[in-house]
Amino acid sequence: MTDTTQTRFYCRASRADATRLFVLLETEFEDDGFPLAIREINEEADIDEVELYADGNLDVVEDRITRILGDTILSDPLTREKLPDTDWVAASLEGLKPVRAGRFFVHGSHDRAKRRIGDLPIEIEAGLAFGTGHHGTTSGCLDMIWRVAGRERPRNALDLGTGSAVLAIGLAKMARIPVLATDIDPVATKVAVANVRLNHAGAFVETKTATGFHHPVFAKWAPFDMIVANILARPLMRLAPEMATYLTPGGSLILSGILERQRNAVLAAYNGQKFRHVATLAREGWVTLHLKR
The missing domain is CATH 3.40.50.150 (Vaccinia Virus protein VP39)
Known part of the structure; x- marks a missing residue:
């Protein structure tokens, strides 16, 4: 996989607000192909983080995100972070928890130990x-x-x-x-x-x-x-x-x-x-x- 420099935009909100923002951002940036992720930050406090990885005219990207945020109450404000050359997809997926659907258990290599008897495991590695x-x-x-x-x-x-x-x-x-x-x-x-x-x-x-x-x-x-x-x-x-x-x-x-x-x-x-x-x-x-x- 080719390493590349990316800029990460992220904000934190309640799970309900973060999920809603994720859907809105995905629709907004559908044609741009910018990767998006949502992950749990603090289960007890009900805080999730939504992040978007972008390049190009970052000021325009930030304006589009800000418009979508509107008056949403955020736990942490929208932040722009320039990332070093890194495999950003792998880094993002490392923070994701395994997923169960039916008997399917979708996980990364770091969660192999969480497989249960009766699971149909699907191991998915970071990729574009x-x-x-x-x-x-x-x-x-x-x-x-x-x-x-x-x-x-x-x-x-x-x-x-x-x-x-x-x-x-x-x-x-x-x-x-x-x-x-x-x-x-x-x-x-x-x-x-x-x-x-x-x-x-x-x-x-x-x-x-x-x-x-x-x-x-x-x-x-x-x-x-x-x-x-x-x-x-x-x-x-x-x-x-x-x-x-x-x-x-x-x-x-x-x-x-x-x-x-x-x-x-x-x-x-x-x-x-x-x-x-x-x-x-x-x-x-x-x-x-x-x-x-």
Whole structure:
């Protein structure tokens, strides 16, 4: 991984306010690609820290953050900190606690000792790819996968926009089925390959850099009994016709990366392709949808 100099913006607030700010900041900086994190600072005092790593015109970034903060009551004010050359992703993830969703236990190498009997562990190392399990969309998808795959027993699956490959690894470990994990970003694919290898899931998971459904790998694998896509609402809506084409009749679609206010628009796009809504799982201002066709 390439080291780089970054500037960290951070503030501290109650858990409820910090969670709300995290969602607002993620929406604001969606197109900038700036990494965000939220972590517990003091459980007893109910204080969490929200941090954003940025570069470019930092004064403009600070103005945008300040506008979003508005009149939120902060435990510690917004602070700008220039970081030394360091692996900032690894440093951020070191402070995150493991996550449980269903029987899945998502953790870093420093938390291996916290595995319990009966866990399906997924070890995710720091990398320049989305998906550590700590985001509401990722943990929501894992929870939904646990419920749906356990009941339906799919024969194969697609993880579209795989990021760190956490969902593909979870599916492979749980159902022991072939899973195609694709991403449009070659850096993400490289991280996914490393995590698949780390979790000994290479016999089940194939990773590929692919844009949309135009890559020949999709024709090779299709149709899929299950498609999981944790990306963003707008691309999910555009992909609705192709999702219908590549999913087996009676197969399941699990979608996330959708803000609560975007839920109805996404459902409308899929209703138009004759999908029916089965369940919605809400978490931290985001929703995960289970649809069938």
